[in-house]
Amino acid sequence: MKIKTRIITLAVCILIGGVLYYYFDKTIINNPAGLTATAEAYQTAKSIFKDDIAKNHKFPKIYLIEKEKNFGGNSAKATSGMNGALTKYQKELESKIHSNNSQKIHLNQV
Structure with a gap:
């Protein structure tokens, strides 16, 4: 060619x-x-x-x-890492926040 x-x-x-x-x-x-x-x-x-x-x-x-x-x-x-759905870190964060009852967090559901 x-x-x-x-x-x-x-x-x-x-x-x-x-x-x-x-x-x-x-x-x-x-x-x-x-x-x-x-x-x-x-x-x-x-x-x-x-x-x-x-x-x-x-x-x-x-x-x-x-x-x-x-x-x-x-x-x-993206400066804070890669996006992911329902990672172990999100689950840990959810348990910490819900135990405090002062805030609510929405996690990605797959």
Whole structure:
């Protein structure tokens, strides 16, 4: 594939947005960037090569396209850790607060 075609294809991928994987010349273009998108790009490469590319060292080029100046998306804004539903810490906090009866807490129910 010629370089001009590659550039046009890349531009189309950027314009379309969303999760898009385009395979050409052992290259995978992936949008949006993030941990899940990276894992999906790896799985796409694995299905294309039909083997474990990590073991055979046949890594394709994986491009992560990000519109922001830093990677991370919404998780980059999280400063207090990752969100989770009904963790052991939430249960401990609930028991402490309910024993005090001065406040009420709402926990995520799954």
